[in-house]
Amino acid sequence: MSDITVIGLGAMGTALAEAFLNQGHAVTVWNRSPARAEALAAKGAIVAKSVEEAVRSSPLIVACLLVYDTVREVLGPSREALSGRTLVNLTNGTPEQARAMSGWAVSQGASYIDGGIMAVPPMIGGPHALILYSGSRQAFDACSGQLGALGTSKFLGEDAGLAPLYDISLLTGMYGMFAGVLQALALTGAAGIPAGEFMPLLASWLQSMQGLLPKWAEQIDSGDHTSNVVSNLGMQADAYSISSMPAGRLMSAPNSSCRCKA
Numbered sequence: 001m002s003d004i005t006v007i008g009l010g011a012m013g014t015a016l017a018e019a020f021l022n023q024g025h026a027v028t029v030w031n032r033s034p035a036r037a038e039a040l041a042a043k044g045a046i047v048a049k050s051v052e053e054a055v056r057s058s059p060l061i062v063a064c065l066l067v068y069d070t071v072r073e074v075l076g077p078s079r080e081a082l083s084g085r086t087l088v089n090l091t092n093g094t095p096e097q098a099r100a101m102s103g104w105a106v107s108q109g110a111s112y113i114d115g116g117i118m119a120v121p122p123m124i125g126g127p128h129a130l131i132l133y134s135g136s137r138q139a140f141d142a143c144s145g146q147l148g149a150l151g152t153s154k155f156l157g158e159d160a161g162l163a164p165l166y167d168i169s170l171l172t173g174m175y176g177m178f179a180g181v182l183q184a185l186a187l188t189g190a191a192g193i194p195a196g197e198f199m200p201l202l203a204s205w206l207q208s209m210q211g212l213l214p215k216w217a218e219q220i221d222s223g224d225h226t227s228n229v230v231s232n233l234g235m236q237a238d239a240y241s242i243s244s245m246p247a248g249r250l251m252s253a254p255n256s257s258c259r260c261k262a
């Protein structure tokens with residue numbers, strides 16, 4: 001018997017299995033393409049010959065596959081083996097998919113925990129790898145010591161959909177910021193200013209903007225958007241319509257319609 005089984009040895013699953021091995025856990029692994037298990041076998045992992053053997057090898061099953069359909073496809077034929085075990089699914093998906101997966105796992109007699117990995121593979125095992133979990137609190141408490149090998153754990157609640165909801169929402173904030181940064185660099189780039197020259201100013205500006213966020217949360221939660229307003233909405237809307245123009249159009253706009261300081 002092993003302590004933990006990892007199913008799916010892509011870039012992320014391999015990093016997860018390595019982190020468990022590094023903490024001294026006995027790890028069984030399975031992957032559709034067996035060659036991906038070889039490096040882990042050299043580090044002490046036991047390679048299961050089938051999904052069923054992999055599931056029966058450990059009380060804790062960590063799945064990290066491409067999408068939820070893959071998880072069902074892979075685990076479905078061995079579902080009876082899940083009974084009495086804990087399934088931690090670290091595959092990315094939607095809250096609805098997580099809730100459906102939870103219902104399916106529980107109907108097989110398993111405890112279910114969903115997870116969202118807020119890190120890239122090289123970060124796994126370090127304190128900056130944040131992993132969000134939701135689902136069975138009892139099961140999480142029982143395996144939180146082992147899951148701690150992967151990074152910093154945050155349990156969000158018993159609704160299995162919470163981890164993917166927070167995961168998608170954090171990524172939405174990140175992608176919005178990335179899009180804004182790229183638009184800013186397109187504007188300055190169109191004027192021949194190298195990205196490396198403008199970036200220190202942009203990075204410091206964005207850092208100072210972060211200071212506003214707690215106040216936004218207060219305003220949104222209270223519903224009061226009118227008290228202590230420093231810059232009114234009409235002015236902000238005008239500034240936004242200029243800054244969201246395509247770079248080419250902004251650069252060719254007559255000076256009179258552009259408020260940019262020279």
Ligand SMILES: NC(=O)c1ccc[n+]([C@@H]2O[C@H](COP(=O)([O-])OP(=O)(O)OC[C@H]3O[C@@H](n4cnc5c(N)ncnc54)[C@H](OP(=O)(O)O)[C@@H]3O)[C@@H](O)[C@H]2O)c1
Pocket residue numbers: 008009010011012013014031032033036064065066067070073074090091092093117118119120121
């Ligand atoms: N990489 C990251 O930075 C990152 C960060 C956060 C979250 N995640 C999430 O982690 C999960 C895995 O990502 P990854 O980076 O490890 O992806 P990956 O390197 O592309 O690996 C995909 C894994 O899924 C398996 N797979 C795909 N289709 C399959 C099928 N039909 N049947 C059986 N196995 C199948 C692959 O097996 P084969 O080896 O046989 O192809 C492989 O083990 C994804 O949900 C991803 O969103 C990744």
